[in-house]
Structures are given as structure tokens and as C-alpha cells.
Amino acid sequence: MLPKGLRRKKSSACFLLAVVLILGTAGCGGKNGEEEATPSAEPGITAPATEPTEPASQPTQPEEPTKAAEPTEIPKEVRTNFYVSSLDEELPSLSEAWKDYFSVGVALTANELNNEFKTDLIVQQFNSMTCGNEMKPDFLLDRAKTLSEGTETCPVLSFRSCDGMLQFCMDNGIKMRGHTLVWHSQTPDWFFMEGYSNHQDAVFVSREVMLERMENYIRQVMEYVNTTYPGVVYAWDVVNEAIAPGDGEENGMRVDDSLWYQVIGPDFVEKAFEYARKYADPEQKLFYNDFNTYETSKRIAIVNLVNKIREQGNIDGIGMQSHIGMSSPTMDDYETAICKFAETGVEIHITELDIGLDSDSEENLLKEGKRYKRLFFLLKNLMDSGKANITNVTFWGLTDDGSWLNKDGKRYPLLFNQLLETKPAFWGVLLDDGIPLY
Numbered sequence: 001m002l003p004k005g006l007r008r009k010k011s012s013a014c015f016l017l018a019v020v021l022i023l024g025t026a027g028c029g030g031k032n033g034e035e036e037a038t039p040s041a042e043p044g045i046t047a048p049a050t051e052p053t054e055p056a057s058q059p060t061q062p063e064e065p066t067k068a069a070e071p072t073e074i075p076k077e078v079r080t081n082f083y084v085s086s087l088d089e090e091l092p093s094l095s096e097a098w099k100d101y102f103s104v105g106v107a108l109t110a111n112e113l114n115n116e117f118k119t120d121l122i123v124q125q126f127n128s129m130t131c132g133n134e135m136k137p138d139f140l141l142d143r144a145k146t147l148s149e150g151t152e153t154c155p156v157l158s159f160r161s162c163d164g165m166l167q168f169c170m171d172n173g174i175k176m177r178g179h180t181l182v183w184h185s186q187t188p189d190w191f192f193m194e195g196y197s198n199h200q201d202a203v204f205v206s207r208e209v210m211l212e213r214m215e216n217y218i219r220q221v222m223e224y225v226n227t228t229y230p231g232v233v234y235a236w237d238v239v240n241e242a243i244a245p246g247d248g249e250e251n252g253m254r255v256d257d258s259l260w261y262q263v264i265g266p267d268f269v270e271k272a273f274e275y276a277r278k279y280a281d282p283e284q285k286l287f288y289n290d291f292n293t294y295e296t297s298k299r300i301a302i303v304n305l306v307n308k309i310r311e312q313g314n315i316d317g318i319g320m321q322s323h324i325g326m327s328s329p330t331m332d333d334y335e336t337a338i339c340k341f342a343e344t345g346v347e348i349h350i351t352e353l354d355i356g357l358d359s360d361s362e363e364n365l366l367k368e369g370k371r372y373k374r375l376f377f378l379l380k381n382l383m384d385s386g387k388a389n390i391t392n393v394t395f396w397g398l399t400d401d402g403s404w405l406n407k408d409g410k411r412y413p414l415l416f417n418q419l420l421e422t423k424p425a426f427w428g429v430l431l432d433d434g435i436p437l438y
């Protein structure tokens with residue numbers, strides 16, 4: 001049931017926030033002009049332990065009996081209540097609500113930390129952060145300095161891109177997922193070439209040289225981060241997206257667009273984890289991270305890879321990116337993947353969660369809220385039943401307008417809109433009674 005009337009203690013700040021955010025955003029949707037009345041979910045997760053197997057009659061809204069009878073026809077006064085300003089001091093906190101289950105994270109870009117309204121919201125809602133891009137090899141590798149000060153086996157790095165984000169985490173008691181050390185994408189081709197050449201006729205270095213470059217890269221990232229910001233990074237995505245069964249390789253490894261595979265060979269993943277373990281702080285967890293992990297062939301290849309690295313003692317977790325749609329994957333397939341991954345004995349992180357929509361119609365936004373709610377029910381049930389050890393869930397972005405998914409049109413995949421108001425998705429993640437499961 002939707003408690004009424006959250007107080008608006010910061011009305012002047014609300015006005016300022018709206019002015020700041022609306023400027024330059026004409027045509028961004030009509031929610032902000034809607035009702036003042038607000039919902040709330042009680043902080044803390046009070047949902048039932050099992051996910052209903054058939055359309056539920058809940059949530060029961062005694063004062064609005066038509067809601068249960070026609071779950072897709074949500075009365076306007078309920079529907080508009082989902083949009084609560086992030087400035088509302090009584091807004092429940094996601095990380096607080098889920099604190100007995102997993103940390104709750106958000107991927108950000110460095111410039112988002114220049115917006116005080118956003119940083120307030122981030123600190124209120126999240127206890128984990130991921131750099132959306134700023135800690136990737138193409139941001140850290142400094143070619144000019146590598147050419148002047150590096151050696152053939154040791155590149156020079158610069159951490160200007162992520163320093164501010166790490167400092168923000170340290171200042172605010174937020175932990176960071178280090179994303180990502182070894183990835184075929186966002187790693188410049190010159191890193192694989194003799195003399196770090198970027199000429200068209202450049203040739204690959206030998207496997208031995210590339211292994212040394214890999215080790216020196218991982219060592220320098222870990223040493224810098226762990227020395228300058230001790231205790232901030234708690235998990236590293238050591239290798240990202242190395243599996244692509246479509247490439248035809250016997251173990252399902254990505255071949256066609258992976259220079260790591262082409263220069264080092266199939267054991268580059270094992271070597272990356274070996275080096276990562278060597279230089280990581282003992283309490284830091286090492287993850288293999290990938291997308292579409294619920295696809296059967298990919299899931300099987302990941303399990304085989306992880307089992308091998310686990311035998312070597314060098315992996316602690318699997319990251320399921322989870323850029324999902326409204327109907328795919330099914331919750332059953334998603335659950336199967338988590339369970340299969342959990343059977344390897346490692347932790348699970350949901351590392352890049354978002355749900356793309358075709359439009360931001362009220363109906364779609366509510367459906368999105370329901371899907372988020374079903375997903376979090378599933379995660380809760382898997383934890384409650386001891387079937388999986390899910391230790392973090394991270395959303396791939398703070399506000400809809402900043403999502404990477406918007407490159408081909410707006411997709412509205414996250415929990416907050418452009419005005420920093422909560423969406424039904426936010427309340428779904430809180431398992432709020434105002435969001436029907438079906």
C-alpha cells in the first residue's frame with residue numbers, strides 16, 4: 001500500500017533542482033508536472049520469500065479495488081505517485097534496503113560527480129560504484145609517455161581519468177568495482193604492436209612480450225589504486241567478455257575481434273587471473289564479467305572457464321552484466337544461469353543491470369517496474385534459499401538520459417529519470433507494494 005504524503009522539506013532546493021535539470025531538456029517527458037503526492041516503500045525488504053508462479057492478486061490496495069482486478073489499468077493517482085524527487089529526505093535508500101543481501105552499485109561517468117544533486121543522490125542510495133569508462137585501458141594507457149618513458153614490455157599509465165572517482169568513493173565510504181583490466185574492446189591496437197606503433201603496417205609483439213605487457217599493466221593499475229586509495233576497490237573485473245561461442249573456437253573463446261586471444265592465445269584469461277591474484281590485495285575479489293550470460297552455449301563455456309581458473313585458485317566471482325530486455329531473458333533462464341554459476345562455488349555480481357524500453361509510456365514504465373520487482377524477488381529468493389551467493393547488484397547508470405543504451409534512441413532503462421525523480425523501476429527494486437508483480 002502506498003503511504004501518503006512524504007513531506008517536502010527542501011522545497012526551495014527542489015525548485016532549483018528542477019530549474020537546473022530542465023534547462024536544455026525540452027521534450028523530456030511529462031512526469032515532472034504531475035502530482036505532488038508521493039509513495040514510499042518502507043526501508044527494509046519485507047516481501048514474501050517465494051516468487052508467485054501465477055498472476056498475483058497483490059498488491060492489495062484496499063482503497064483502490066480496481067487495481068487488483070485490472071493489473072494493467074493503474075489508476076492515475078497511483079501511477080503518478082511513483083515520481084518522487086531525489087531531494088525528498090524520506091526517500092528510502094536502495095543500499096540500506098538490501099544491506100542484508102548485497103551491496104547496491106551504480107556505474108557513473110566522471111562528470112556526473114560535478115553535479116551536487118547527483119552526488120547527494122548517489123551517496124544516499126548506493127554503497128558501490130563502477131567507473132563507466134574511466135578505468136578502462138584506453139583511458140589509462142598513456143601512449144605519449146609510453147613512447148618516451150616506457151619500455152617494450154612496460155607501458156606508462158595515467159590515472160587522471162579515474163582519480164576523482166576513486167577519491168569520491170574514499171571520501172564517502174563507497175566501495176568500487178574496478179572495471180576492467182583485460183578486455184578486447186576499449187584497448188588500443190597499438191598496445192599489441194611492436195614499438196607501440198599505431199601505423200597501418202605495425203606488427204604484433206610476440207606472445208612473451210605481450211604477457212609481460214599484460215602483467216605490467218595489471219601490476220601498475222593495482223599498485224596505484226591500492227596504494228593511493230587503500231581499501232576502496234573491493235572487486236576487479238579481471239577479464240571482460242572473453243567468451244563468444246559464435247567464433248567457432250572449441251572452448252567458446254572470442255577470437256575474431258580479440259587481439260588478446262590473437263597475440264597470446266587461449267590461455268590469456270588464465271594468465272590475466274594469475275597476474276591479478278599476484279598483485280591484488282588479499283581481500284580483493286577477482287571476477288570474470290560478461291554479457292548475455294544466460295544464453296546456454298555462453299553459460300556453459302563460462303562455467304568451464306571459471307572451473308579451470310578456480311582450480312588454479314585465481315577467481316572469486318562471476319559478473320553477469322545483465323543488459324536485459326522486457327521479455328528476454330525469461331526469469332527461468334536467468335535463474336538457471338545464476339544457479340549454474342553458483343554451483344562453481346564463486347560469488348555472483350550482477351554488474352551492469354538495465355532494462356531497455358521502446359518508449360516511456362506510463363504502461364511501459366510500470367511494466368519495467370514489475371520486471372525489476374520480479375528480478376529482485378528472484379535474487380532475494382536465491383539468496384534466502386542458499387542457492388546463490390549474490391554479493392552485489394550494480395545498475396549501469398544513474399539516470400535514464402545518461403544511459404549508454406540511448407545511442408540508437410531513448411531507452412529509459414534505469415531507476416531515475418532526467419529530473420532525478422524515482423521511476424516505478426525504483427519502487428520495483430524496493431519490492432514496493434505499489435508495484436504489481438504481474
Ligand code: 9MR
Binds near residue numbers: 132186240291404
Ligand atoms: O557505458 C560504456 C559506454 O559509455 C561506452 O561507450 C561503451 C564502449 O565500449 O562501454 C560501455 O560500458 C560497457 C562495459 O564497459 C562492458 N559491458 C558493456 C557496457 C555497455 O556497452
